[in-house]
Amino acid sequence: MTSVGRRTEILFLACAFSITWEKIHWSFGGNVALEDILAGLFVVSFALDRLASGDRRLQRTAAIVLLFLAVFLLVYLLGFYNLDTKQSLDQFVKGLVKFFLHFGLLACGVAYLARRSVGFYWKTLTVFTLGLAANAAYGVLQLLVARAGHNLDHIVLGPLTGGASSINIYGAVNGASVYRPNALTGDPNHLGIMLLVPLLALTPLYLRLERDHRLRLPLVLLLAFLLLVELATLSRSGLLGLAVGLLVLALPYYRLLVSRAVLVPLGGVALVLAAVVARRAHFFETVVRSRVQTGGRSTSAHFGVYDFVPQVLHSHPLFGLGLNNFSVYYEFVTGKTNWGPHSFYVALIVETGLVGTLVFALFLRYLFVRLRAARRLGRALAAARDPMAARLRPLSWGLTATLAGTMAANAFYLTMQFYYFYFVAVLVLALPVVFGTAAKARAR
Numbered sequence: 001m002t003s004v005g006r007r008t009e010i011l012f013l014a015c016a017f018s019i020t021w022e023k024i025h026w027s028f029g030g031n032v033a034l035e036d037i038l039a040g041l042f043v044v045s046f047a048l049d050r051l052a053s054g055d056r057r058l059q060r061t062a063a064i065v066l067l068f069l070a071v072f073l074l075v076y077l078l079g080f081y082n083l084d085t086k087q088s089l090d091q092f093v094k095g096l097v098k099f100f101l102h103f104g105l106l107a108c109g110v111a112y113l114a115r116r117s118v119g120f121y122w123k124t125l126t127v128f129t130l131g132l133a134a135n136a137a138y139g140v141l142q143l144l145v146a147r148a149g150h151n152l153d154h155i156v157l158g159p160l161t162g163g164a165s166s167i168n169i170y171g172a173v174n175g176a177s178v179y180r181p182n183a184l185t186g187d188p189n190h191l192g193i194m195l196l197v198p199l200l201a202l203t204p205l206y207l208r209l210e211r212d213h214r215l216r217l218p219l220v221l222l223l224a225f226l227l228l229v230e231l232a233t234l235s236r237s238g239l240l241g242l243a244v245g246l247l248v249l250a251l252p253y254y255r256l257l258v259s260r261a262v263l264v265p266l267g268g269v270a271l272v273l274a275a276v277v278a279r280r281a282h283f284f285e286t287v288v289r290s291r292v293q294t295g296g297r298s299t300s301a302h303f304g305v306y307d308f309v310p311q312v313l314h315s316h317p318l319f320g321l322g323l324n325n326f327s328v329y330y331e332f333v334t335g336k337t338n339w340g341p342h343s344f345y346v347a348l349i350v351e352t353g354l355v356g357t358l359v360f361a362l363f364l365r366y367l368f369v370r371l372r373a374a375r376r377l378g379r380a381l382a383a384a385r386d387p388m389a390a391r392l393r394p395l396s397w398g399l400t401a402t403l404a405g406t407m408a409a410n411a412f413y414l415t416m417q418f419y420y421f422y423f424v425a426v427l428v429l430a431l432p433v434v435f436g437t438a439a440k441a442r443a444r
Helices: 003-018 034-053 062-084 086-114 118-147 152-156 188-194 196-208 216-232 236-253 258-277 281-291 296-314 327-332 344-383 389-410 419-443
Strands: 023-028 031-033 170-174 175-182
Touching: 003 023, 003 034, 003 086, 003 118, 023 034, 023 086, 031 034, 034 086, 034 188, 062 086, 062 419, 086 118, 086 327, 118 175, 118 188, 118 196, 118 216, 118 419, 152 419, 170 281, 175 281, 188 236, 188 281, 196 216, 196 236, 196 258, 196 389, 216 236, 216 258, 236 389, 258 281, 296 327, 296 344, 327 344, 344 389, 344 419, 389 419
Parallel strands: none
Antiparallel strands: 023 031, 170 175
């Protein structure tokens, strides 16, 4: 591999590892995150790599991604004519920059993985998972340090970024603070929804691993740890997504989901929870009761934003208010600043109208179509007794459950606007391409 190719690989894997680390950002020329820097550097490096090698091929899936980019851009530019203030224009420009970085990462990521081996695909998935596991581990440490009366973000991130951040404080019970770890993400609900990716994508792989496989024990321990962190976030959206994802996995794996391989680890997680809860029973009872009630201010805020949809559609039905402009509209209506729509779908409809919503629905459908192609390929490989099927089919179902669970969770949050979602889309779209190429090579 050339030095240019090696540089591109390092940048790609660095993106995979740190793609969920929202808190690492700097305030120069605006708010620039580590994700922005690494994604931009990878796209540039990949382009230079192609130019240096003389490779002008455009992989079919990557070409379709670029087509979606062009259609989205057209929708956004048409929505531009609905802007009427400088603040709206500033938000539009910020949103457009993020859009190009997201779709640049998606298109180049798919094209890059399409040129690599199955082994490198697994390496990418492993690095992404380890990065999210490191994020979750930071969250546990953050929680322990907060219980001791200190701010881990101030100690670790403050000198690095120069910014201020801390663990989320949900409230207090009898004077004792209720902490919700947000780790390196911006919100505990973000962490809870992001954890759906390894929890749902890797569970089928664990279930189908051979009993004596060397990764079986590390994988179940990792899943148990991530589940505990998921519960520690107290994220109702995360649990909603997990429930929807498990319902999807129940279609092919309903027997395995109630087998000893699942029930024993779940029993271990339950014992850990029981040991923790038993020490402060009243504290946890109060916290859980507050999270399951449906009449609080938090719940009203999440559902209340849907009231804006008919109002905006009445005035700008086709292309909405303009990309990234919900907060401007919300401030105009309520006087509150820095307030997001608390729903990806509200943001989508309000900012891009019916046309933008339709285009994004087609984009999501395309992701599911490619996952169906991967499952179909897995069945064909299984019929041919190809050992790759034993890994491809579970991962295909796992990513299908991940996508469905993430969509459900985003009814009340906006993580589908984040870099990590587009990296998951890279894994989804590249899956049938990488394994299909490998299958053809083995058939020769």
